Amino acid sequence: MAPTVAPTAVGQEQASLTQYKDYLDGQVLHWEGEKKHRSDLRIVNAQARGFQIHLFYREIHHSLFKYYGQISLVSSAFSLDAPSSFVFTLNQSETTTTLLDELNACKLGFCSFGAPFPIG
Numbered sequence: 001m002a003p004t005v006a007p008t009a010v011g012q013e014q015a016s017l018t019q020y021k022d023y024l025d026g027q028v029l030h031w032e033g034e035k036k037h038r039s040d041l042r043i044v045n046a047q048a049r050g051f052q053i054h055l056f057y058r059e060i061h062h063s064l065f066k067y068y069g070q071i072s073l074v075s076s077a078f079s080l081d082a083p084s085s086f087v088f089t090l091n092q093s094e095t096t097t098t099l100l101d102e103l104n105a106c107k108l109g110f111c112s113f114g115a116p117f118p119i120g
Contacts, residue, residue: 020083024057027090029071032083040084044076055090068092 020032033040046053053073056065071088078084 021085024068028074029055029057029086029088029090031086031088033086035083037078037084040076040078043086044073047073053088055088 022029022031024030033043043053052070055068055071057068058065068090070091072091074087074089076084076086
């Protein structure tokens with residue numbers, strides 16, 4: 001199993017927090033990176049370094065995340081004065097489960113999304 005980049009969790013955030021323009025449009029995820037750009041290069045170089053990126057997504061803050069599986073970077077645009085933007089595609093056609101289902105499966109030893117933390 002390939003190493004895993006920390007799972008990417010995105011969704012609509014509370015009004016008091018920084019508002020990012022993250023959204024899932026069919027099989028395409030549009031995602032803005034951090035304001036301070038700490039993980040931009042890690043995201044862009046993940047595949048070349050043998051890492052995988054997995055998506056956990058929720059529509060509304062405080063709702064359950066849904067696990068969408070592994071995603072692949074299609075494009076990126078770096079910005080100095082705003083968050084960089086990234087476009088990913090989902091590597092599978094159907095959402096398989098919710099995060100709660102995945103965690104319960106892991107308790108039984110049946111994890112399908114790999115390591116929950118970066119390896120290496």
